[in-house]
Each structure stands twice: as C-alpha cells, then as structure tokens.
Amino acid sequence: MKTYLECVPCFFKQALEAARLSGADEKTQKKIMDKVALSVPSFELTSSPPEMARIIHGVVKKLTKKKDPYARIKEKSNRLALKARPDLKKKVARSKDNLLTAIELAIAGNIIDYGVKNSINVKKELEKILRDEDKIIRTEKKTIFNYNAFKRALKKAKTVLYLADNAGEVVFDAILIEEIKKNAPDKKIIYAVKEKPIINDALEKDARVAGIDKYADIVSSGSDAPGTIISLCSKRFLKTFKKADIVISKGQGNFEALSNVKRSIFFLFMAKCPVIAKDVNCKVGDIILTRKK
Amino acid sequence: MKTYLECVPCFFKQALEAARLSGADEKTQKKIMDKVALSVPSFELTSSPPEMARIIHGVVKKLTKKKDPYARIKEKSNRLALKARPDLKKKVARSKDNLLTAIELAIAGNIIDYGVKNSINVKKELEKILRDEDKIIRTEKKTIFNYNAFKRALKKAKTVLYLADNAGEVVFDAILIEEIKKNAPDKKIIYAVKEKPIINDALEKDARVAGIDKYADIVSSGSDAPGTIISLCSKRFLKTFKKADIVISKGQGNFEALSNVKRSIFFLFMAKCPVIAKDVNCKVGDIILTRKK
Numbered sequence: 001m002k003t004y005l006e007c008v009p010c011f012f013k014q015a016l017e018a019a020r021l022s023g024a025d026e027k028t029q030k031k032i033m034d035k036v037a038l039s040v041p042s043f044e045l046t047s048s049p050p051e052m053a054r055i056i057h058g059v060v061k062k063l064t065k066k067k068d069p070y071a072r073i074k075e076k077s078n079r080l081a082l083k084a085r086p087d088l089k090k091k092v093a094r095s096k097d098n099l100l101t102a103i104e105l106a107i108a109g110n111i112i113d114y115g116v117k118n119s120i121n122v123k124k125e126l127e128k129i130l131r132d133e134d135k136i137i138r139t140e141k142k143t144i145f146n147y148n149a150f151k152r153a154l155k156k157a158k159t160v161l162y163l164a165d166n167a168g169e170v171v172f173d174a175i176l177i178e179e180i181k182k183n184a185p186d187k188k189i190i191y192a193v194k195e196k197p198i199i200n201d202a203l204e205k206d207a208r209v210a211g212i213d214k215y216a217d218i219v220s221s222g223s224d225a226p227g228t229i230i231s232l233c234s235k236r237f238l239k240t241f242k243k244a245d246i247v248i249s250k251g252q253g254n255f256e257a258l259s260n261v262k263r264s265i266f267f268l269f270m271a272k273c274p275v276i277a278k279d280v281n282c283k284v285g286d287i288i289l290t291r292k293k
Numbered sequence: 294m295k296t297y298l299e300c301v302p303c304f305f306k307q308a309l310e311a312a313r314l315s316g317a318d319e320k321t322q323k324k325i326m327d328k329v330a331l332s333v334p335s336f337e338l339t340s341s342p343p344e345m346a347r348i349i350h351g352v353v354k355k356l357t358k359k360k361d362p363y364a365r366i367k368e369k370s371n372r373l374a375l376k377a378r379p380d381l382k383k384k385v386a387r388s389k390d391n392l393l394t395a396i397e398l399a400i401a402g403n404i405i406d407y408g409v410k411n412s413i414n415v416k417k418e419l420e421k422i423l424r425d426e427d428k429i430i431r432t433e434k435k436t437i438f439n440y441n442a443f444k445r446a447l448k449k450a451k452t453v454l455y456l457a458d459n460a461g462e463v464v465f466d467a468i469l470i471e472e473i474k475k476n477a478p479d480k481k482i483i484y485a486v487k488e489k490p491i492i493n494d495a496l497e498k499d500a501r502v503a504g505i506d507k508y509a510d511i512v513s514s515g516s517d518a519p520g521t522i523i524s525l526c527s528k529r530f531l532k533t534f535k536k537a538d539i540v541i542s543k544g545q546g547n548f549e550a551l552s553n554v555k556r557s558i559f560f561l562f563m564a565k566c567p568v569i570a571k572d573v574n575c576k577v578g579d580i581i582l583t584r585k586k
Contacts, residue, residue, distance in 0.1 A: 005309050005322055008330075009302035016298050026338075029298055033333065037301075040330035045323060 001256040003049050004275045012036060015056050022064035035059045048256045050227030057198055068197035070114060077112050077122050077168025078209050084126045085171055092175060100147060102179040107287040109172030110165060110251050110270040114200040115226050122168060143282040144290045150266050157245035159188045163228055164202040165251025170210040181215045189216035190240055196224035227257030252276055264293050294549040296342050297568045305329060308349050315357035328352045341549045343520030350491055361490035363407060370405050370415050370461025371502045377419045378464055385468060393440060395472040400580040402465030403458060403544050403563040407493040408519050415461060436575040438582045443559050450538035452481045456521055457495040458544025463503040474508045482509035483533055489517035520550030545569055557586050
C-alpha cells in the first residue's frame, strides 16, 4: 500500500508518543518533531507507511538513545493476553467452527497495535473481545472475509509461514496456530517476528512467552520495520517467504508493506484507520481476511 | 495559550484539508505538506496555535493561489444556521433565563469550527443542538461556567466588544447580542470579525448575513489570524480592545491567542480538542464560560 498524505499527521503522533515513552524531556521531544518534519519532504508517497514509520522511530531512538521504548507496554500486553487465554480458548472450544473462531479472535487481537492506535487500553480491549462487544464473532464486522478460500489453501499447505504483528497479539496467534496444528499435526509452521524492537511489534521473546515455540519454528524477518518490507528482510527469511505453501500475514503494517508484492498472501487484520479502510474498501474497525495474489 | 507538541499533527491535518478544499492536485498537496514540514523547526512553542495556523494557511494560499478555500463552507454554514434560527430563538424565548440560554446556545454554536474539527457535518451538529443531544442546556457539560460574574460585568458595561469566531456561529452570536440589547438598548456593542479570509472564521459579510449590523457596529481585528493575536491587530482595533468595558471572546482560537493577555476577558467556547481541555482542565466537548483577568 502506498503512503497517503493523511498518514503524515499520524507519523508525528507516533513520533511524539515514542519520544514520551522513551522519557524524553520537552526539549528533546521538540527536537524529535523537528527532525521528523525535516524528513517529510524526502518521503516518497510510493513507499509504504511502515517504511516511513521505520525512519521516524529511528529518529526517536537516535535522539533518546532508548532502543525499546515500548518494552514495558509489550510485557504488559503479553501478561494481560496470557491472563485472558483460558477464556479465549474456551470461546474457541465451545464454538461450532473452532478454526473460524480462532481466526476471528486472532484478528480481533490485532487491536493491540501502538502503531495505528495511540495509547490503547489493552485490558479494556481484551474485555471487549471476550464479551464480543464489537460483534466480531457475530459477523457484522466482516465486509471482506474469504474464509473458505483460506481454509482450502490451508488444508493443502504443507508449510505455513505466519507473519507476526504485535506483542499481546502473539497469544491470540498461538491459539490459532494450536488450532491449525490440532487438525494437521504434520503441517510445518514457521512464525516470523521482527529482528529488533520497533513500536510494540513482537520479537522472538514475545513469541516464546506466548508458547508459540511448542507448535512452530520461530524465525526473524531480519528487519526492524513495523511491517515485512521485502527489501529490508534477510535472505534467509526471503527464502522461507518464497517457498512457503501459504503465507498468513497478520496486521495492518504487514498488509501495508506486502499488499503489492507478487505472491499469494492471506492478510488477516483489523482496519484501524480511515486510510486503510479506504484502501481496502471497508469500514474502520472491520476485520479482514483477504487474499492478494 | 502556548502551542503543545500535540498541535503539530493537527497543523498537518489542517494544511491537507485546506489544500484539498482549494482544489490542489496530489502533487501540490504534497508540496504544501513538505513546505509546512520545513517550517515546523521554526515554530516556537511559546507562540499560540493561531500564530502557527496563520503561517500554515498562508502556505496553502500561496501554493494554491486560492484566497478563500472555505468560502463555500462558510456560506453553507450561514445558510444552515439561518434556517435553524427560528427554532433557536424559540428555545431562548421559552427558557426560564433567556440570557443564559442565549449564552449556552452561542457556545454550542462554536462547534462550527473547521480549524479544530476537520470536515464537521454542520447540519447534523445544528440538529443535535436543537434537540440538545449533547446536554449543553442541561448543564452536564459545564465544568467551568462563571455565569454570575459574566452577568454582573455585562450589566455594568456601557461598551461591549464581542470577538467573533466562525461563520454559521455568527447566527448564534446574533441571537445572544439581540438578547443583550433587548435588556439594555443603550449598550454599545462592537462586533469584531477577521480582516481577511482564514479557515472558516467570520468576515464582515458573514456578520451582515446574520443581521448583526442591526444591533452592533461591525469592525475588523485588522488581521487574518484565526484568533485575535494582539501583535497582528490594527491600531484602531486595539484602541477599542483597550477601552471596552467588557470583552466577550468567542471560540477556541481567540482563547488560545488571548488567554495570556493582560486585560479582563470573558471567554466563551467549546473545548474541542484534548490539548485545550488539558490546558483549561475540562473535558473535550465541555462548554466554557470563564474570565481571565
């Protein structure tokens, strides 16, 4: 997905949030905003938003010397999601179609995103998911939801590459991956996280905390962009990306980075801002399961 | 009020909205955003938001060569507010305290603001006011509301300087001014509008459309800033500003520009963004009547 001019204000919001989380004083915050501002003219709108976000968060890291401003937020998200896990698993087990419910919940868990939503209340969002307040399970939020195509492709696939999005959300991914493995224990699942801290994106340790290593090989994309930007990924990762029978891409950042890449990918995400909603032709808050070929 | 770093994203939103309203193509829109970005480092946080907004809208005007991008919006706001006028006047006439209701409505009318709120639906907002959906009349939205002090100061005053805010809103101001004149026909009222187009701020012709010239002298602040920035006002206006027995300042922009000025001013506005809500210690959406000395 290209970057829209509407993304520019959001870049500044992100920079400010990250600066404050890094403990920067007001003077440093201003310096960061100025530096981000000076980089705006060099932004090409043909690039995807995660490419810009990477540059912006790079500015914050450089000026604050804090490598992982979202560390505590990530830990808290994991902890809260793990606490909700038994109830989430019950929801899956009690449903008519366990795989479908696990998918729906995995997409609902995509709400834990500090890139798009600033300062979300993870606890409240988890409670909403458990009570299904947003009616995700009850289908009203699905304008684009190609479940049957996904199920067919998944059934045929021997190797599954699952691109992670955020901490906290990893717990939801673990439930979906467990569900996939339950039906097909021989399927090889590879779970790809980010190489280095970026916003609240999941790293290897987050995947391990969620217990994903029990069901999948955890690999890194080789990059610290908040989305799988092919030109920044490691050769090793790209080999896996090319060879996998099915790619499951979680989150808005991965969609933004990969929507124009030439290979079949299933995108699972919640449309969290008006820009992406316009791009995929849905409403803000919709949960999306779509294949791009 | 100083400019907060949270205002920066909003400046870009404003620039983009104004660029689009001016009919700029995407290339020009990008040029405008770049130019605004390059001016960010020169922004002093000690300046007030309207000072920045003036610079930003200046960039848009220069690059699009459109002097009044909000012209149609202002006309529509006036037309819709005039249509609602009979019902608004009935609301005042039927209330227990006519002056209080006219004040409450005048502040409610401050919602018609394209500086803070992008692309508001004026028709819907007017309907909400008429049905009192936002409970403005029912006092829940008043954390800071010094009505008694205002009433006392107004009673004593021989000359009233009323600083206008936006088109559309002028109709609400007209109702309040009519109410003031009804109780005290000898009071001299001066209604100050902006000298040149800026966002959807009221100009002399908007005040005339609302019929304010029947009850007040219409003057100009001498400036095209979206708030009464003293250093940019004409000498003539400043004389009036100094001499008036009471200054009634409408809107967020005027508050932002004048809150640190040394003279007694009554500020009537709706707190429309988290930054101003934090600054005056209220909630977003609250209606405020406050005196700064």
